[in-house]
Amino acid sequence: MVVIVLSDYGHVNGGAAQVAIRGLNALADSGHKIIFVSAVGPVDEAIDRSKVETINFGLHDLLDNPSRISAAVRGIWDWDCARKLRTVLEQCDNADSIVHVHSWSKSFSSSVIHESVKMGFEVVCTLHDYFTVCPNGALFDFQKNEICHLKPLSFLCLTSHCDARSYSHKLWRVVRQFAQNEIAGLPESIRHYIAVSEASAKIMRPNLGKMSQVHFVRNPIDVPRAQMATPASNEGFLFVGRFSPEKGAALFAQAAGKAGASARFAGKGEGQVQILEANPNSVMLGWLGKDEVQQEIRSCRALVFPSLWYETQGLVVQEAAAHGIPVVVSDSCVARDSIVDGETGLLFRAGDSDDLAEKIRFLNEDAEFAGRMGRAAYHRFWADPPTLDNHVDELLACYQSILSARVA
Numbered sequence: 001m002v003v004i005v006l007s008d009y010g011h012v013n014g015g016a017a018q019v020a021i022r023g024l025n026a027l028a029d030s031g032h033k034i035i036f037v038s039a040v041g042p043v044d045e046a047i048d049r050s051k052v053e054t055i056n057f058g059l060h061d062l063l064d065n066p067s068r069i070s071a072a073v074r075g076i077w078d079w080d081c082a083r084k085l086r087t088v089l090e091q092c093d094n095a096d097s098i099v100h101v102h103s104w105s106k107s108f109s110s111s112v113i114h115e116s117v118k119m120g121f122e123v124v125c126t127l128h129d130y131f132t133v134c135p136n137g138a139l140f141d142f143q144k145n146e147i148c149h150l151k152p153l154s155f156l157c158l159t160s161h162c163d164a165r166s167y168s169h170k171l172w173r174v175v176r177q178f179a180q181n182e183i184a185g186l187p188e189s190i191r192h193y194i195a196v197s198e199a200s201a202k203i204m205r206p207n208l209g210k211m212s213q214v215h216f217v218r219n220p221i222d223v224p225r226a227q228m229a230t231p232a233s234n235e236g237f238l239f240v241g242r243f244s245p246e247k248g249a250a251l252f253a254q255a256a257g258k259a260g261a262s263a264r265f266a267g268k269g270e271g272q273v274q275i276l277e278a279n280p281n282s283v284m285l286g287w288l289g290k291d292e293v294q295q296e297i298r299s300c301r302a303l304v305f306p307s308l309w310y311e312t313q314g315l316v317v318q319e320a321a322a323h324g325i326p327v328v329v330s331d332s333c334v335a336r337d338s339i340v341d342g343e344t345g346l347l348f349r350a351g352d353s354d355d356l357a358e359k360i361r362f363l364n365e366d367a368e369f370a371g372r373m374g375r376a377a378y379h380r381f382w383a384d385p386p387t388l389d390n391h392v393d394e395l396l397a398c399y400q401s402i403l404s405a406r407v408a
Contacts, residue, residue, distance in 0.1 A: 001032045001399060002097040004088065004121075008106040010038030010056050015315055016128035019219050020102035024052045026392040037088060039081065039107035057084055061107045075109060076176045077183065082111040086119065094120040095406075098399050101125040101190075105137060109176070110184035117189050122402050124192040124215070127200060128312055132187050133207040135173035136163055140246055140309040146351070147309060147332060152207065153177060164245070187212060192402050199334035200312040215398045220391035221318045221381075222290075228324035228378045229298040232371030236262035236283075237328075237360055238300035240293055240316045243269030248306030248330065248351075253279035255306075255356035261364045263304075266296050294323070301370055302326045302363050307333040308351055314338065317345075318386065324378035326370055328359050344377035 007020040021036075021044050028034045028051035036043075036052055039059040047054055059081070065071035074081075089099075099116040101123060116123050131137035133152050141148045142164035150157045153174070163170035180186045187193075188209030194217045195201035201214050208214070237256055243249050249271055256263035257279035264283045265275060275282050285296065297303060303320040307330050314335030317327050321344060329335050332350035339345030346363070349355040363370045 001403065002035065002092045003027060003032055003399065004035045004037060004092065004097065004099045004116075006085075006099065006101045006104065006108065006112060007036070007038050008061065008103040008108055009040045010036070010043035010054070011041070012044060015219075015313075016103045016126070018315075019126065019128070021047065022220055022222065022388060023392050023395060024048075026388055027395065028052050030392065030396060032396075035088065035092075037085065055088060057081060059107050063106075072172060075172075076179050078109040078111045081108055082115040085112050085115050089116065089119050089121060092121075094122075096403065097121055098402060099123045100399075103128060105129075105131045110180040110186060113186065113190065114184040117185070122192065122406055123190050124194055124398065124402060125190050126194040126217070127196065127204055130204065130310070130312075132190075132193075133204065135170065135177045138246065138309050139203070142245065145245055145308055153181070192398075194398065196313045197334050197337055199337045200310065203310055203334070215401070217394040217398055218386035218391060219313060219315060220388040221315065221322055221386050222388065223294065223319050223322040225382060225385075226323070229374065230371065231301050231325050231374040232367040234299055234301045236264055236300050237364075238264045238266065238296055238303050239306070240266045240297070240303065243267055243271035243275060245271060245274075246307065246309040247271070248308045250274040250278045251308070251351065251353050251356065252304045252306045253282045255353040255360055256304075257281065258353065258357035259361040259364060261360050264296065264300065266293055294319070297325055298323050300325060301367070302328055302345075302360075304356070304360070305329045305333070305335050306348075306356060307335065309333065311335055318381065321377040321381040322385070324374040326363070326373035326377055328356065328363070339377070340380070342373075344373055344380055346373075 007017055009017040012018045024036055025048045034052045037055045039057045040061050041056045043054050043056050062071045062075045099121045129137045130139045139148050141162040143161055161167040193214050195214050196219045239249050239252050241247050253263055253275045266285045266288050268287045297320050305317050311333045317335045317338045320327050327345040330350040331347040341347045346359045348359045
């Protein structure tokens, strides 16, 4: 079997790239040929070039492209990318090859999907976001800071200014979505999708093609099993992630201030000003390396995941559980499925800083309860851990199922 993995980025800069890249070496160890095709360099040094063929197109991502005209045109449809991918696919037999798409909206366009389908390859796409159906990729109104329930590309959708930037940018996204739908044929042209959580699959299913199949493959959680952390003896609450409005970081800062609790923030983004305005006592840790993030998680009373948008999983919630740290999670995001309310973590009403403050205050004052939840989270996680080995096994089973069905 030949697996061609497509990712906008050749290096880890977020959840989608991390999942795409981390399994490459292990997939190659299974005896199959793996080709990793990315648009934006550099290519991660952790990829074993003796096992994995790496091809990078040397492109800019859309935001960093020095030519705004080029970015606008290529973001809608990139003929050059399609041509380059065709030369790669021509070396493969579509009867025993599969194209696995992780991301295409930041530098690639849907032209690479169209090319793969046109050449007769089976394509499977992991739903790391909602770009398959939604122009802004989030099913979220960034102007109102709330989840959007409008039908994508309906009249109300077209006239709604939901973009994080400007309405003109929303209109560009709409044009891109029309190209994606009408030329590339999405979402129907992709017959197989991988969901990383039941909740995100439930959100997406009504918008996918009638013939599309949704497979479940758990994202790998890269946390080696270690001695359980001791949240009962820790102090302070932690946010990990990008400081953007939909992530709810400023909401957490405000709630922590109301609760009189210490709030630490690991990450970066344009929302740092709003965080400090909401709570001047917030501790800004900056962008941390992987090991540093894990240490911060182990040293907090609880992780707070206050996201305002759906998310698709929320890897850091499971990372906290792997260490034995409870999590306070927004009840509107899919990460709620990663905890048992009152046993391994707590849910709060999405967007409600008072309710979040109440949950933070409760955990801040009841160290014993926080400790019990942490222990329960730890044991629940390690009873069936989504390790890299398990992730690769599930991926291979998914690939074989898709190719076997094709032969049948």
